[in-house]
Amino acid sequence: MHTTTRVVDTVNMLEGPGAARPYHHGNLRAALIATAVDQARAGGADAVVLRDAARRTGVSHNAAYRHFADRDDLLAEVSERAMAELEQRMRDRLADLPDDDRGEPASARLRAVGREYVHFALAEPGLFATAFACARPKDGAPGQGPYGVLSTMLDELVTTGVLPAERRPGADVTCWAAVHGLAVLCLQGPLRDLSEREREEQLDGLLERLSRGL
Amino acid sequence: MHTTTRVVDTVNMLEGPGAARPYHHGNLRAALIATAVDQARAGGADAVVLRDAARRTGVSHNAAYRHFADRDDLLAEVSERAMAELEQRMRDRLADLPDDDRGEPASARLRAVGREYVHFALAEPGLFATAFACARPKDGAPGQGPYGVLSTMLDELVTTGVLPAERRPGADVTCWAAVHGLAVLCLQGPLRDLSEREREEQLDGLLERLSRGL
């Protein structure tokens, strides 16, 4: 899609000072999204501002409307990237786990994923909030996204025999809700002022209770 | 505070058509908050708009600045009311419980509170979101608010002997996070399109796993 035979490098458009970009940017859509992601990272969904994004990208306002129907459309794109980054972090965390934990209690893997979920939320509050602030319901494949990762973990628990199969349905939602709730409460809720240590303790407690109740 | 000897009724200022309100409204602060709460109820925090609130209250824009430092200040007030309404609903739900449940598993009462929490979020999404969308961290007494209700329930569980005392610390956060997370995911997350029945099932599952894991 969007094939082009233009000579200019359409990917690495980090313009130098005297770049004098051509009339046609060549990569505007991606560049705008990147700028908007920066905005979201810095200040959440509200900080995603069309005019400012265009300005920072070195293009006039309104240029964005050739690539996005409206602000919400751009925001949806940012939300998607944020969600993807969250998923990637969870997968990376899983991959980093020592193989020792591979065979033994798969619940350790589940805990690691949950912990990473909360850590991401606290490390990237803007992106985390934007990931879920999308007004447009973008229906993705059910096995994809952070939910997919979590779901896979739980399936693993069943095959390992740790989790009785009859208790599997609904377990994903419970796990997700608990972890998501803690993240939200720590970000904008009454747990905002917890120290890092207290937060970690609460997270540990939650994960323990969660696996106990599965 | 704000004592007044004026003759006009400062409480019930639902102006009739030919009311011709005096130059000084007499009750502006409360009236503006009420209007803002309506806005929040209808569309969440973003729908709280100073100029529109002033307009609807029948006063010029800028009048609000005599009572609120800025928009965030008004929003904080709305957030407080929303939180109070959530708390009230939880307390009402508790009071409505038949006395039969009084002595028996106090966990039933805990479940009822949790269920009401989610129900409120779904019934009043705007207020629920605004309750937590406050930028200003308003530190209330720790025993107050929805958290206080929940905390009391858990203390009850300990005195009833259902919950071992050593497991009490942190249990409040876990419960709150789980219920809050489910609410958020149903409102703006990927569980948005669940049918009422599915939602109720997931809620049941969550509450069951929660009490099992306490």
Add this chain to the structure above:
DNA sequence: GTGTGCATGTTGCCGGTGTCCACATCGCGT
């Protein structure tokens, strides 16, 4: 090679909002 069509980017404009400033009005205490 040349010329035109269409995607892309630009300037201009409108309505709406938050916030500051100067001014108007009126209640209350001296």
Add this chain to the structure above:
DNA sequence: ACGCGATGTGGACACCGGCAACATGCACAC
């Protein structure tokens, strides 16, 4: 009675999202 301070008003500015009309230049047909 009077004047001061609290309260409300109108105007102005900057910013934003979104439309419309215009400009530019790449791509493809011939």
